[in-house]
Amino acid sequence: MGYLEEMLLREGVIYRAPDGSNSYVEGSLVSNSLVVRNSSGWVTHRIERASNGVDLVVRNVSTGLVETRITA
DSSP, X not given: OOHHHHHHHHHTSSOBOTTSOBOEEEEETTTTEEEEEOTTSXXXXXXXXXXXXXXXXXXXXXXXXXEEEEOO
16 A cells, blocks of 8 residues: 555545445546545545645545645
8 A cells, every 4th residue: 555545544535444345546537636436436535736736635525625735
C-alpha cells in the first residue's frame, strides 16, 4: 500500500470493511485527477492539486469542501 492510501485510511476517506466492501482510489481521465470511489462505485472524493501547485487536497464531492490536505 502506498503513502497516499495510508494517509487516506488514517483520515477516514477510504475504508476497508470486514465484510469485504472497500472504497478505493482510482485515476480519472476526464478531470485529470484521482477520485475515491465507494464500494458501489460512486465517486465520493476528488484528489486535486492545491493552489500552491505542490500539495494535494481531498475534496468531498457532495459538499465541495476540502476535507484534508496532503503536503508534499
